[in-house]
Amino acid sequence: xxxxxxxxxxRAVFGPGGRRRIRRFDxIRRFDxxxxFGSARRFGxxxxFGSARxxxxxxxxxxxxxxxxxxxxxxxxxxxxxxxxCATKPPFTEWxxxxxxxxxxxxxxxxxxxxxxxxxxxxxxxxxxxxxxMEYRPGQPLTEAxxxxxxxxxxxxxxxxxxxxxxxxxRRTAPxxxxxxxxxxxxxxxxxEQYLRGFDVDGDAALLQRLWDERPExxxxxxxxxxxxxxxxxxxxxxxxxxxxxxxxxxxDPRYDLALATRRKxxxxxxxxxxxxFYEGCGGRRLSRGEKAYFLGLYEFL
Numbered sequence: 480x481x482x483x484x485x486x487x488x489x490r491a492v493f494g495p496g497g498r499r500r501i502r503r504f505d506x507i508r509r510f511d512x513x514x515x516f517g518s519a520r521r522f523g524x525x526x527x528f529g530s531a532r533x534x535x536x537x538x539x540x541x542x543x544x545x546x547x548x549x550x551x552x553x554x555x556x557x558x559x560x561x562x563x564x565c566a567t568k569p570p571f572t573e574w575x576x577x578x579x580x581x582x583x584x585x586x587x588x589x590x591x592x593x594x595x596x597x598x599x600x601x602x603x604x605x606x607x608x609x610x611x612x613m614e615y616r617p618g619q620p621l622t623e624a625x626x627x628x629x630x631x632x633x634x635x636x637x638x639x640x641x642x643x644x645x646x647x648x649x650r651r652t653a654p655x656x657x658x659x660x661x662x663x664x665x666x667x668x669x670x671x672e673q674y675l676r677g678f679d680v681d682g683d684a685a686l687l688q689r690l691w692d693e694r695p696e697x698x699x700x701x702x703x704x705x706x707x708x709x710x711x712x713x714x715x716x717x718x719x720x721x722x723x724x725x726x727x728x729x730x731x732d733p734r735y736d737l738a739l740a741t742r743r744k745x746x747x748x749x750x751x752x753x754x755x756x757f758y759e760g761c762g763g764r765r766l767s768r769g770e771k772a773y774f775l776g777l778y779e780f781l
Contacts, residue, residue: 560615561596567608570678575609576600578726582613584654591644591722616721618713625709625746635756636717638747642760644719645707645736649763653702653730663700663731671780682779690776695734695769703731707740709747727781737766738774 566575579598586594597612621641628634659666671687674680704711705727713721740757747753758765766774 562593562613562615564611564613565608567606570674572607572609574726575611578724579611581657581725581728584656585725585728586614589648589651591647591719592725593721593723616713616723618715618720620710621712621714621719622709622744622746624714631752633717634747635752637714638753638756639760640714640717640719641709641712641740642757642762644712644722644760645704645740646761646763648704648707648722649701649733649736651702653700657702657728658700658730662697663729664694664697667731667777667781668694671777674780680780682776686776686779690773693773695773698732698734700730701733702728703733703736704728705731705735707736708742709740709744732774733763734766734770735774735777737761738771739778741766741771742775 564575564578566572576598579595582592582595586592593614593616595611595613597610599610601608601610621637624637625634628637668687668691671680671682671690675682675684675687704722704725706724707722711722711724712719713723741748741754743749748757754765
C-alpha cells in the first residue's frame with residue numbers, strides 16, 4: 480500500500496470531511512497536553528491538530544496488507560512518532576476495537592503500554608474499516624534482539640527482562656472494564672468454539688472438547704496481556720521499551736501468559752538455562768508440563 484493512499488484514507492476517516500464514519504474516538508490527548516508539550520496555545524486546539532493533520536506526515540510503511548488484514552505505519556508530528564493500524568476483515572476488526580479499549584484503560588497507568596491517539600470505524604468504498612493511531616515505541620522485537628545477541632550473558636539478561644516485565648504486568652490492578660461476566664477460562668473456551676466454527680484455526684473439535692473436560696483448578700486472576708510472546712515485547716538498549724498488541728488484555732489466568740512466553744522458539748527456550756533466566760526475572764510458581772500443554776492448546780484457537 481503506497482503512502483499517499485494510506486494518507487488519503489486517514490484524512491477521509493479522521494478529517495472534517497469524514498461524514499460517513501460510524502464511530503469516532505479521536506482523543507488527541509498528546510497534542511494539547513501541557514505536561515508533554517508546554518503551552519497548549521503554541522500547538523493550537525485539538526481540532527486543529529486532529530488525526531487528519533497526522534495523515535500528512537506518514538513517513539514509512541511497514542507492510543502492505545491493509546486491504547486484507549491491517550497495516551502499520553510510522554507517523555511524524557510535533558516531534559513524536561506514531562503507529563497506525565487498520566483492519567478490514569473479522570476477526571481482526573474486533574481485535575483492533577478491543578485493543579483500543581484496552582490501551583485506553585492501561586496506557587495511563589502502565590508505562591510500557593502505548594498510548595492511543597485516535598480510533599475510528601468508517602464506511603469506505605472498500606467496505607468498513609477500523610483504524611487505530613497510537614504512540615510509537617522505540618526498539619526491536621525481543622525475537623530479533625535474541626537472534627542478534629552475541630553471547631550467553633546478553634541472552635540471559637534479555638530473558639530476565641522478559642520475565643521481569645511479565646511479573647510487573649501481573650502485579651498491576653486490572654481495570655474493572657477488563658473483567659468478563661463469567662470466569663476468564665470459560666469465556667475463552669466459548670470464544671474458541673466461535674472461532675472454530677467461523678475461522679481457520681489450528682485447533683480441532685477433539686482438542687476443544689479435551690480443553691473443556693480437563694480444565695485446571697482455578698488460580699487467582701490478575702491483569703494479563705493475553706499474547707505475551709517474544710514478538711510482542713520491544714527492547715531498546717538491553718531493556719524492555721514497550722509491550723504491544725494488547726487486544727487480549729484482561730483480568731485472566733496468569734498461566735496463559737506464562738505458557739505463551741516460554742514456548743520453544745528457534746531463538747529461545749530450547750534449553751533449561753533460558754527458562755532459568757526467565758523465571759529469575761518473573762519469580763513465582765513455575766508452570767507444570769500439564770498446565771503449559773493445556774494453555775498452549777487453548778492458544779491453537781486464538
